[in-house]
Amino acid sequence: MATVTEKLEGMDVWLYHGQIYIPNTFSAGAVGSRFLIELRDKKRIMGMRCPTCNRVYVPARSICKDCFEQLDEWVEVSDKGTVLTYATDYETKSIQPTGSPIVYGIIQLDGADTGFVHMLGEVDPEQLRVGMRVQAVFQKEREGSILDIKYFKPLA
Amino acid sequence: MSERVGIISVAQTKYHPNRADVSEEELSYEAIKQVLEETGISLSDIDSAVTCSQDFWDGRTISSMNIQHVVGAHLGHEDNISEDGINAVYAAMAQILSGRQDIVLVEAHTKESQTDKSMVENAAFDAISMRQLGLDFTSAAALQAKRYMYKYGITAEQCAMVAVRNRANAKNNPLAQEPMDITVDDVLGSKILVSPIRLLDTKPISDGACAMIMTTESRAKKLTKNPVWILGASNCYETHYLGDRDLADCDALTKAAKKAYSMAGITNPLRQIDVAEISTEYSYQEPLWFEGLGFCDRGKGGKLVESRVIKMGGNLPVNPSGGVLPGNPNGVAGMARVVEAVLQLRGEAGDRQIKGAKVALAHGYTGICGQHQAVMILGNI
Ligand SMILES: [Zn+2]
Numbered sequence: 001m002a003t004v005t006e007k008l009e010g011m012d013v014w015l016y017h018g019q020i021y022i023p024n025t026f027s028a029g030a031v032g033s034r035f036l037i038e039l040r041d042k043k044r045i046m047g048m049r050c051p052t053c054n055r056v057y058v059p060a061r062s063i064c065k066d067c068f069e070q071l072d073e074w075v076e077v078s079d080k081g082t083v084l085t086y087a088t089d090y091e092t093k094s095i096q097p098t099g100s101p102i103v104y105g106i107i108q109l110d111g112a113d114t115g116f117v118h119m120l121g122e123v124d125p126e127q128l129r130v131g132m133r134v135q136a137v138f139q140k141e142r143e144g145s146i147l148d149i150k151y152f153k154p155l156a
Numbered sequence: 157m158s159e160r161v162g163i164i165s166v167a168q169t170k171y172h173p174n175r176a177d178v179s180e181e182e183l184s185y186e187a188i189k190q191v192l193e194e195t196g197i198s199l200s201d202i203d204s205a206v207t208c209s210q211d212f213w214d215g216r217t218i219s220s221m222n223i224q225h226v227v228g229a230h231l232g233h234e235d236n237i238s239e240d241g242i243n244a245v246y247a248a249m250a251q252i253l254s255g256r257q258d259i260v261l262v263e264a265h266t267k268e269s270q271t272d273k274s275m276v277e278n279a280a281f282d283a284i285s286m287r288q289l290g291l292d293f294t295s296a297a298a299l300q301a302k303r304y305m306y307k308y309g310i311t312a313e314q315c316a317m318v319a320v321r322n323r324a325n326a327k328n329n330p331l332a333q334e335p336m337d338i339t340v341d342d343v344l345g346s347k348i349l350v351s352p353i354r355l356l357d358t359k360p361i362s363d364g365a366c367a368m369i370m371t372t373e374s375r376a377k378k379l380t381k382n383p384v385w386i387l388g389a390s391n392c393y394e395t396h397y398l399g400d401r402d403l404a405d406c407d408a409l410t411k412a413a414k415k416a417y418s419m420a421g422i423t424n425p426l427r428q429i430d431v432a433e434i435s436t437e438y439s440y441q442e443p444l445w446f447e448g449l450g451f452c453d454r455g456k457g458g459k460l461v462e463s464r465v466i467k468m469g470g471n472l473p474v475n476p477s478g479g480v481l482p483g484n485p486n487g488v489a490g491m492a493r494v495v496e497a498v499l500q501l502r503g504e505a506g507d508r509q510i511k512g513a514k515v516a517l518a519h520g521y522t523g524i525c526g527q528h529q530a531v532m533i534l535g536n537i
Contacts (some may be wrong), residue, residue, distance in 0.1 A: 008176050015176060020215060026283040036284075058399070059285055065395050085306065087298030088351040089290075095278040096290035104295055106303075106399050115399030117286055125351075126523060130306045146288055 029070070031062040036144040043138045045149075047112050049073040058112040059146075078110035079136040080155065086120060086128050097147055101125075107134055107152055121151030161249045161485065162376025162383035165191040166495040168366040173481045174269040175363040185226045186266045187367035195369055195379055202228030204257040208241035208264035209337050210487050212276040227263050239436070240264075241491025242520030242530045245531045246389050248370045256372060261344040264492075265365035266485035273361060273521060280524060282396060293359065293435045293524060294438075298350035300525045301440040305352065307404035308455035310443055312352060313521060316343035317461050318439040319481060325468065326478025328507035333362055333483030343439075357439040362483040366495050374457035384501045387515070388420030388533035396527060409448025409521070409529040417450070420515075420533035424448055425472070426465065429502045429533070430513040432474045432491035436481060442474070445519065448529065468510075471524070476500070476508035490520015494532055501536040 006015050028036055031048065038044045047058040052067040056075050064071060086105040089096070096102055103123060106115035120134060134152035142148040167190035169175075175183055175313035192198065205227035208217040210303040216222065220236040227234065235251075237244040241264030251257040277292040304310055320340055326332035338356065346355040376383035392412040395401055413425075419435040422428050434449070443457025451472065452460045459464060477496040480489045499505040515535045522528040 011177055013177055018215060024283070028284050032284060065400065083301045085303035087295055087302055087353075088348075089295045089298070090348055090350065091274075091294075093274045093278075093290065093292065094272070095274055095292065097288060098290075102290060102295075104289065104291065106299060106403075114397070117289065117291075117398050119289060124406055130302070146285055 005077070029062060031060050034074075035060040036146075036148075037082040039148040040142040040144040043077050045079055045109060045136065047075045047077045048092070049075050055113040056111060057114050058109055058116050075111065077112045079117065080154070081109035081112070082133060083120070083132045083134055084108055084115050085130060087096075088125055088128070089101055102127065105152060118146070118149060119151040120153070122153040127154065159253070160373040160385045161252045161370055162373055162385055163370050163494075163498050164380040164383055165194045165369045166366070166498045167191045167194075167368075168331050168492055168495055169362040169364045170331045171362050173333065173361055173363070175267060176269065180209075180265055180267060181223045181226050183267065183363065184223050184263055184365045184367070187365045188226055188261065188263060189259070191367045191369045197369060197379075199228035201259055202232065202261045203259050203263045204233040204235070204248070204251055205263065206235050206237060206244045206251070208237045208239075208244040208262075208487055208491060209266060210238045212279055213266050213268065213271060213486060215271060216433070223263070223265070225506040225515065228261055233257070239522035240520040240530065241488055241529055242494055242518065242532060243391060243522070245368065245370070245491060245494050246391065246530065249386050249389060252370060252372055258375060260370045261297045262368040262370060262491070263365065264488045266487045268361045268485045269363050287396060294349045294353060294397060296524045297438045297440075298353045299398065301352050301438065302403050303403040304440055307402075308458070310440065310458040310466065312344060314443060314458040315341055315357060315439040316340040316459045318436065318442040319343045321467065322436070322475050322479045322481040325476055325508065326482035329477045330506070332478045333414055334360055335478060335482055338339055353438055353440075359437050359481050362485045364485050364488050364492075366488055366492050368491070368495065368498075382502045382536065384498045384534050384536055386532060387535045388416040388418070388422070389531070390415035391528065391530035392421070393528045396524070398525060401525070403525055405454065406444055406448035406526055406529065409445060409526065409531070410450070412529045412531045413449045416533050417530040420535070422455045422533060425517070427471070429472055429515050429517050430439070431476060431497070431510040432472055432517040433477060433496045433519070434474055434479060434517075435490045435493055436475075436479055437489070441526065445526070449517070449519065449531070473510055476505065477508060490518070490522075490530060493518040493520055494534070497532075497534050501534055
């Protein structure tokens with residue numbers, strides 16, 4: 001914790017600058033782990049099909065929100081898909097994985113019934129539109145993270 | 157509901173960009189003192205307190221742990237809600253209906269100025285699938301805005317009209333943070349934050365608190381001449397992963413509204429509700445929430461924004477107070493909507509009063525792209 005204090009101008013009020021640093025260990029679970037390992041080792045984007053409603057969820061997950069079913073039917077979906085929506089973040093923020101601007105997108109991958117939340121790259125802001133076709137670009141060095149996909153770029 | 161629940165006093169602090177001059181408990185005290193003074197109730201008469209604050213905004217695990225002495229919870233009952241304060245009002249209502257609590261104090265506070273908004277918001281996203289992308293509520297809202305505009309042809313001008321009207325309404329609200337005379341062109345010319353959302357399409361950083369005293373129907377009638385009754389209340393939650401929803405629709409709000417309306421006997425909201433206070437942190441949300449609230453059909457929110465119906469003097473004025481866009485803090489915003497609805501129903505809304513208001517709607521939401529939605533119908537008869 002930092003312990004810097006400052007006095008508020010014109011008043012007898014002191015401001016204490018603190019910062020809480022709390023490490024967390026988040027388990028991806030069995031299904032989430034395999035999803036990340038497939039990204040890392042095979043550059044494959046895996047979904048999971050619900051046997052009851054037939055919906056293919058991407059990223060793969062273990063339980064259907066509508067049917068409360070335990071899911072176990074793995075489906076490889078395409079690395080290509082269609083942009084459902086996008087947004088260009090022009091602000092610089094400490095939380096961002098890359099320099100700004102960042103273009104976010106929700107992409108419906110071919111073979112999936114849900115949108116996949118990620119970033120768009122190699123794209124001229126003028127060219128962005130809902131419905132545009134894009135393809136995943138993978139990092140060269142991958143570590144089992146959602147960021148193993150660098151971004152989705154427009155299909156020529 | 158058999159015995160109704162009454163709200164007998166409400167108060168808010170002035171909303172301000174940076175209340176560095178007070179601690180969180182001092183800020184809360186400003187609002188709580190007013191409701192105790194108005195009702196003549198002392199802290200020791202409070203059977204239960206329901207507080208609303210959020211750990212990451214407050215920078216403390218169990219965010220309510222430093223305010224027990226100002227909410228009557230020193231050696232007393234307290235529950236904390238970390239969603240919007242409108243859910244604290246709901247929890248207080250449920251406690252009173254249980255028959256086990258008589259007089260309940262509800263409090264909500266947030267000092268957004270004391271931390272980094274985008275970092276707090278980013279921590280709300282799933283750590284593995286979305287947080288690492290650097291999303292915050294504004295970038296997620298921009299994804300929703302774009303999808304909504306694309307699917308239903310809502311325009312940037314219609315969204316800008318929301319930003320203009322709410323800030324103009326705020327001129328009649330002495331507690332508003334940023335009442336403004338601006339034009340649609342001012343909004344459309346303001347800095348782009350996350351396209352399509354511009355600076356004036358969203359609210360400024362805000363500090364503030366509000367407080368309320370609630371009790372049973374019989375006690376309320378004894379304690380005040382003008383109690384306000386909760387006629388209907390509901391909330392609804394939907395999926396967290398943004399790709400699982402069509403962000404152009406707000407199914408959770410539709411369900412929450414339907415349930416609250418059925419409790420209150422509302423079949424035609426535009427005709428039966430006299431005034432609505434709606435939480436819109438981003439301008440595109442107002443037309444979208446109109447659709448969820450059943451004020452119009454899906455995709456028709458843009459047209460309703462343009463119409464006279466929702467303006468001061470219209471059939472159903474929306475946000476006479478100015479709502480959230482002129483500046484209300486996270487967590488307080490929705491409870492402040494209930495407070496404003498109560499002021500309207502008590503005829504105490506000053507220059508923003510809707511004459512003869514008998515039924516009011518208050519709306520609040522929590523989370524990314526309106527994931528958790530709450531609707532409350534209040535009346536004075
Ligand atoms: Zn299913």
